[in-house]
Amino acid sequence: MEALFFCSVFRSITNIATELTPSLHPTKLPLSFKIVYTGEATMLTTSDNELMTKVGPGTPVGELIRQYWIPAIMSSELPTPDSDPVRVRLLSEDLVAFRDTDGNVGLIDNYCPHRRASMFFGRNEECGLRCVYHGWKFDSNGDCVDMPSEPAESNFKDKVKITAYPCQERNGVIWTYMGPRTELPPLPDIEPNMMPEGSEWSVSTVLRDCNWVQALEGDIDTSHLGFLHFGSVNSEDLTPGAFDYLTVNPRAPQGYDVVDTDYGTSYGAWRPTAGDDIYWRVAHFLAPFYSMIPTNVLGVQILVRAWVPVDDTHSMFWNFSGPNPFRSVTGTKKGKAPGGASVNNDFIPNSSNFLGRWRLAANEGNDYQIDREAQKNNKIYTGITGIHLQDQAVTESMGAISDRTREHLGASDSMVIKTRQSIMRAARNLQEGIIPPTVDRPELYQERSGGVILPKDAKWYEATKELRKAFVDRPELVGTDKGPKA
Numbered sequence: 211m212e213a214l215f216f217c218s219v220f221r222s223i224t225n226i227a228t229e230l231t232p233s234l235h236p237t238k239l240p241l242s243f244k245i246v247y248t249g250e251a252t253m254l255t256t257s258d259n260e261l262m263t264k265v266g267p268g269t270p271v272g273e274l275i276r277q278y279w280i281p282a283i284m285s286s287e288l289p290t291p292d293s294d295p296v297r298v299r300l301l302s303e304d305l306v307a308f309r310d311t312d313g314n315v316g317l318i319d320n321y322c323p324h325r326r327a328s329m330f331f332g333r334n335e336e337c338g339l340r341c342v343y344h345g346w347k348f349d350s351n352g353d354c355v356d357m358p359s360e361p362a363e364s365n366f367k368d369k370v371k372i373t374a375y376p377c378q379e380r381n382g383v384i385w386t387y388m389g390p391r392t393e394l395p396p397l398p399d400i401e402p403n404m405m406p407e408g409s410e411w412s413v414s415t416v417l418r419d420c421n422w423v424q425a426l427e428g429d430i431d432t433s434h435l436g437f438l439h440f441g442s443v444n445s446e447d448l449t450p451g452a453f454d455y456l457t458v459n460p461r462a463p464q465g466y467d468v469v470d471t472d473y474g475t476s477y478g479a480w481r482p483t484a485g486d487d488i489y490w491r492v493a494h495f496l497a498p499f500y501s502m503i504p505t506n507v508l509g510v511q512i513l514v515r516a517w518v519p520v521d522d523t524h525s526m527f528w529n530f531s532g533p534n535p536f537r538s539v540t541g542t543k544k545g546k547a548p549g550g551a552s553v554n555n556d557f558i559p560n561s562s563n564f565l566g567r568w569r570l571a572a573n574e575g576n577d578y579q580i581d582r583e584a585q586k587n588n589k590i591y592t593g594i595t596g597i598h599l600q601d602q603a604v605t606e607s608m609g610a611i612s613d614r615t616r617e618h619l620g621a622s623d624s625m626v627i628k629t630r631q632s633i634m635r636a637a638r639n640l641q642e643g644i645i646p647p648t649v650d651r652p653e654l655y656q657e658r659s660g661g662v663i664l665p666k667d668a669k670w671y672e673a674t675k676e677l678r679k680a681f682v683d684r685p686e687l688v689g690t691d692k693g694p695k696a
């Protein structure tokens with residue numbers, strides 16, 4: 211394994227020491243350096259934190275994200291032509307989505323350009339949404355197609371438009387483009403959103419009551435797995451050699467390596483195996499807000515997640531997944547799901563509010579239904595049931611926008627650090643007119659993540675090049691709980 215080089219790009223770090231990997235299994239482990247943070251200076255400045263987290267119009271990161279297609283709303287939320295409009299907030303803009311008589315989706319400004327009444331109350335009829343205040347009607351392109359309150363001879367309607375963002379649908383998702391181009395970029399090659407007709411795929415969303423960056427950071431922070439999610443799982447209850455076994459034995463990775471890539475950033479986090487090989491968990495951040503986590507086996511896991519900023523203090527989690535070849539977290543030898551690993555995504559009914567869609571029943575207001583008894587007797591490490599909910603609780607508990615000036619980052623935060631740098635660098639570059647390559651090169655998203663066993667002297671990123679390729683069938687890997695040996 212190579213030394214970690216991320217420190218050079220993190221300009222706030224002033225107090226770093228490097229040391230050789232400790233001698234836990236000195237004869238088995240690759241020669242490695244570990245970054246040790248010993249000081250107080252690893253936090254971001256207030257201005258960097260604001261740069262990274264603000265998403266409204268005109269903000270650097272807001273403008274960066276507007277370069278990309280964005281998952282806006284599920285197709286099922288606009289089930290039929292002329293069905294009810296839906297309030298949608300995206301990047302701090304209040305919008306109204308509707309499906310017109312021909313099935314086309316419109317995503318328009320909430321505020322009628324006449325005298326600012328909400329278009330949500332509009333009549334969805336005959337290929338347009340008609341404002342109920344004075345009857346102005348707009349089509350899905352934002353053109354005013356009727357203005358009955360003005361004299362018949364007036365051409366005023368030809369001069370008025372409502373802001374309308376282009377939309378396209380793919381596998382149950384309505385995507386929108388809120389950027390400046392009239393010639394639109396391509397949709398990203400999000401593999402599970404491109405599965406052919408008849409194949410197994412799913413998409414789901416959950417609202418999170420916090421800024422999108424800290425939500426995303428939960429996905430690229432691999433060291434929390436053995437604590438937050440599997441803290442009550444003992445290796446004796448798991449099958450020796452299986453990925454879950456290796457994940458809790460030892461509970462934290464023994465080293466991390468992080469790389470900048472054309473699509474964003476990637477990390478490899480390693481643990482020893484019983485033999486000479488190394489177990490690597492390989493995962494990615496892909497611009498501007500996607501993650502690929504290493505839950506399953508590298509090569510067959512088809513899973514992409516997105517953290518779409520709703521506004522500065524709310525984000526919408528999107529989960530795109532393909533067929534599940536074998537979930538490595540299947541349970542213990544006793545047949546039980548590892549403590550708290552079961553799914554607990556009970557939703558309350560959607561309301562029509564801008565922040566009323568896809569909310570969980572367990573939330574901050576009820577302490578995420580924490581079971582202190584289960585926490586005390588270590589049945590569930592957190593006392594909170596469900597992996598997603600555990601993540602939701604800790605990331606929301608940081609506050610609506612985490613104060614990164616008060617953090618103390620360690621070696622296990624190397625992917626978080628490098629990804630922050632990647633986001634801020636892209637935002638600053640855009641202000642200089644540099645467009646990120648991911649905007650125009652959809653193939654950069656053709657990646658996969660997961661766990662893999664590698665020889666101890668392998669360079670993980672190069673060694674996994676083939677296994678990381680999306681859109682490849684690898685039937686020989688389906689059903690294994692030990693993963694490929696690359």
Ligand code: FES
Pocket residue numbers: 322323324325326327341342343344345346
């Ligand atoms: S405010 Fe909408 S038509 Fe007047």
Ligand SMILES: [Fe+2]
Pocket residue numbers: 428434435438439597601
């Ligand atoms: Fe997590």
